[in-house]
């Protein structure tokens with residue numbers, strides 16, 4: 001009889017039946033699809049993000065005494081109604097997903113300022129969410145603004161959300177920080193999880209039409225190497241959970257993430273390119289590998305090859321690249 005494999009993990013205080021989380025995307029914007037993902041074996045879902053602007057619209061509208069008089073144009077009213085409705089629908093999505101699936105539901109907010117929208121965290125908590133993920137969408141692209149300006153924004157957002165809710169907070173980050181490791185360590189003092197990394201729209205140029213286009217929405221499996229490096233470097237140095245996000249397309253990428261030190265992985269592109277069956281295949285593949293290597297739980301492999309655990313920590317930094325060229329030259333001799 002084949003040995004049962006325990007895939008359960010703890011993630012920012014939540015109990016997950018597997019380390020695979022369906023990342024924020026259209027796949028997590030409908031209850032039916034969330035139920036399907038839960039049945040396929042995801043440990044949790046991060047709902048499609050609600051934008052800070054949508055929440056602000058709702059807050060502003062509540063201040064208006066006479067809605068119809070305030071809107072001179074029907075067009076504005078429709079815009080008002082749609083946005084307000086979306087906020088209400090989001091809270092409904094949280095409570096319905098909780099009712100119909102037996103997994104933790106993490107709300108997600110796309111934000112770029114620390115402002116009044118943060119009071120919305122209490123509505124999210126009341127609707128039954130298990131945690132909040134903050135997609136702090138700020139590119140440090142303004143040459144007039146300092147590192148301190150950008151850093152402070154993250155801390156102000158986390159503080160503001162914490163003042164309004166007791167839910168665990170995950171922060172989803174990009175890698176455009178000069179002091180990435182130091183900043184992550186500091187953030188982990190306040191946040192319950194760091195999600196590395198977010199994927200932005202990347203610009204491309206259409207040479208025929210001479211205009212800016214999208215560089216493509218989905219990740220490639222090779223995008224995972226960047227994630228793996230930082231998970232491996234940060235494992236054991238943070239006070240928070242660690243989630244790998246970006247380029248996880250199969251069971252081996254999930255296993256590698258955990259071996260480097262991630263508590264969980266988040267997936268989006270693989271759901272679009274392979275469908276929900278990607279989750280089942282990842283789970284089967286993980287179980288098979290763990291069984292073959294005589295492990296009985298996924299937790300046994302966590303951080304086994306993180307930077308702290310290996311005899312040549314430099315392999316996570318530059319040495320690997322130099323070695324490639326020395327091997328390459330050598331093989332030509």
Ligand SMILES: Cc1cc2nc3c(=O)[nH]c(=O)nc-3n(C[C@H](O)[C@H](O)[C@H](O)COP(=O)(O)O)c2cc1C
Nearest residue numbers: 023024025048049135199217219246247267268269
């Ligand atoms: C079509 C699409 C929609 C997405 N929407 C959101 C979103 O609303 N909020 C968010 O935080 N991330 C969003 N993401 C980013 C994903 O959650 C994820 O972080 C990123 O795609 C990297 O993971 P992957 O390589 O598995 O795709 C979206 C990604 C895709 C492809």
